Amino acid sequence: MRAKDIRDRKGDDEPLTMLTAYDAPTAEILEDVGVDMLLVGDSVGNLRLGYDSTLPVTVDQIASHTAAVARVADEPMVVADMPFLSFGVDPDEAIEHAGRMLKEADADAVKLESGPHTVKLTERLTQLGIPVQAHLGLTPQHENETGLFRQGTDESAATQILDLAYKHERAGAFSLVLEHVPANVASEVTDAISIPTIGIGAGPDCDGQVLTVDEVIGLSESVAPFSKAFGDVRGEMRSAVEDYVDAVRSGAFPDDEHSHYEDDLDDIR
Template sequence: MPTVRDIRAKAGEAPITMLTAYDAPTAEIVDDADIDMILVGDSMGNAVLGYDSTLPVTVDEVASRTGAVSRGAEDALVIADLPFLSFGFDTKTAVEHAGRMVKEEGANAVKIESGSHTVELTETLSQIGIPVMAHLGLTPQHVNQSGYARQGTSQEAAEEMLELAREHEEAGAFSLVLEHVPANLAETITEELDIPTIGIGAGPHTDGQVLVITDAVGLGDWSPSFSKQFGNVRGEMKRAVSAYRDEVESGEFPADEHSHVEENLDDVY
């Protein structure tokens, strides 16, 4: 299993791969493909829990899914997302939530949607042994303020993002997610930092890439423009479910090979 030190060492040296996962079977598949990191993202809200955003996702939901992913993955570094209102207002509470993910659910690190308010928390968590992945750019937990628009498009916003990236690196973050930002800004931030950057909708010049698993495998009915579907799992599931329905209705399933007859029960009546 790679450590956060191994991930840091890849900055500028080798591309880093990360995907989300929310259950043990998916984590096992991702792990078998030699993906470096698995993010148990609060993106589960939109991807698998049926919410309209990430905001309703609870600590308990992330914890349960983190435990499942940790049990399914043997080699990938597992990172638990801290959901909305689980941090940012009280350091003690935030440390308890982050500690739960690592100590009880098997995560190797936590991810925090970052801003000026998370620099001190990043330093505190890093000092007590909980590695932190920072996250700048589009931060879905702030959807009520900024929507889902591309971030860092003005000179002022770009400079502010670069400064926040530096501050989180100095505070001890081992990596930084850059979401939905101009590719040239992501490239500049990548060049300015010693820790690796992981892009999602941030162009090709970050140290690594991350996608939501349902987007990557084609399970959802929609994916963002900066994503790519590398398969059609939704189509295959539809085909399989329809085939199941047809065979049950026709009597073809279950067949003799799917059944067991106990000879000693012939006299039961």
């Protein structure tokens, strides 16, 4: 799936689906069930790499995880999330980092946590053939400035989100993630722009939805207030590992079914 395919889904009766993916096995499952877009999010930092936030994640780490996802994902769009300080400082470096995701990691697009500083970069990247998904509202890379709180909660902030949505649409973004904003603000932005909006904690009126796969499958210890666990993978993993430990300690595993014996090798000393 390419940027044009996503853009053409604007206003469809069937909303777009997007989930994070950080590895090949997960990507295979998400493709099998028909997820439209796989986001290799910088959330890999706190969900897979043991960091306290997304800020320490590097370009190399995103490229590596993106490549793993892209190797097995044929139909879904693979979107590489550009990590903290990989853009917004030096335009030439930002272009190089984003281009690397397509050239080396085989991503189909990049996502930028957006603001006034990313409008020109979005335009330049799209001119160069690098599709851009914009991201407004709560932008976790700015947590030290804004905190991890709902955004767009007053008229001034909501108007700024709408203004930036227009600007990134005109700059060539093929879609827009709206995170943790009031549902009525997301609804107005969705109606106002011609590219699909993908909501996360932004209500039901966006053109699609995105969550972290860990929360959806129940792998996370906790779930954000705007998210939902649709399974209990954490519980299943714990139960399976407990059964394994008990079987090894009791001597029940491995048994003859899981062992191989070679004739005439009973006495090799």
